[in-house]
Amino acid sequence: EVQLVESGGGLVQPGGSLRLSCAASGFIFSSYSMSWVRQAPGKGLEWVSYISSSSSTILYADSVKGRFTISRDNAKNALYLQMNSLRAEDTAVYYCARPLYSGSYGYWGQGTLVTVSS
Amino acid sequence: EIVLTQSPGTLSLSPGEGATLSCRASQSVSSSYLAWYQHKPGQAPRLLIYGASSRATGIPDRFSGSGSGTAFTLTISRLEPEDFAVYYCQQYGSSPYTFGQGTKLEIK
Numbered sequence: 344e345v346q347l348v349e350s351g352g353g354l355v356q357p358g359g360s361l362r363l364s365c366a367a368s369g370f371i372f373s374s375y376s377m378s379w380v381r382q383a384p385g386k387g388l389e390w391v392s393y394i395s396s397s398s399s400t401i402l403y404a405d406s407v408k409g410r411f412t413i414s415r416d417n418a419k420n421a422l423y424l425q426m427n428s429l430r431a432e433d434t435a436v437y438y439c440a441r442p443l444y445s446g447s448y449g450y451w452g453q454g455t456l457v458t459v460s461s
Numbered sequence: 462e463i464v465l466t467q468s469p470g471t472l473s474l475s476p477g478e479g480a481t482l483s484c485r486a487s488q489s490v491s492s493s494y495l496a497w498y499q500h501k502p503g504q505a506p507r508l509l510i511y512g513a514s515s516r517a518t519g520i521p522d523r524f525s526g527s528g529s530g531t532a533f534t535l536t537i538s539r540l541e542p543e544d545f546a547v548y549y550c551q552q553y554g555s556s557p558y559t560f561g562q563g564t565k566l567e568i569k
Binding site: 378389443449 | 462494496498500505506508511512515517518547549551553554556557558559560561562563
């Protein structure tokens with residue numbers, strides 16, 4: 344059974360940093376691209392970042408480019424999102440997601456809440 | 462960036478009725494890389510449709526997707542109580558892989 348478990352969320356001050364992790368199990372992690380998607384309170388889903396299976400291709404939304412860094416450790420079956428220079432508008436539930444068919448996200452974690460506030 | 466615009470913003474219907482949700486793209490979505498998701502509060506989003514018209518595994522056949530280019534539709538026939546949720550379209554053919562703003566399907 345495919346499982347994705349996010350961790351690392353919490354309360355952080357504006358300008359601070361946080362590192363999210365996503366532990367993957369139940370599939371060959373190194374064979375799949377992975378992504379982060381977020382949902383701010385009362386808002387819709389927002390795609391954040393993508394990393395290919397070998398880390399050769401990395402993509403970001405304009406809203407986080409230059410501040411967030413996606414990475415993965417295939418030996419540890421783990422996906423990461425390093426978030427720097429955090430802003431209030433980064434407050435959201437962050438989901439890691441894995442494609443099921445082509446690039447559509449068939450598997451999601453339960454999400455981890457990041458709150459940016461003083 | 463491809464902007465996806467969903468309509469209506471809110472749809473009020475009764476169980477047993479049919480629903481038609483629209484998703485329009487600002488540019489053509491390549492190879493019909495268009496997905497639909499169902500999202501309920503406190504849960505992870507659920508993939509319903511990929512490739513514009515293919516149902517994901519385990520999705521009831523009352524859900525169907527259609528369209529190509531810049532106009533896509535999700536149709537739900539015979540609404541069940543568990544279908545009331547927020548629905549999002551997403552294009553994954555061109556980075557950034559944008560989502561629409563969502564359509565809330567509520568019980569009338």
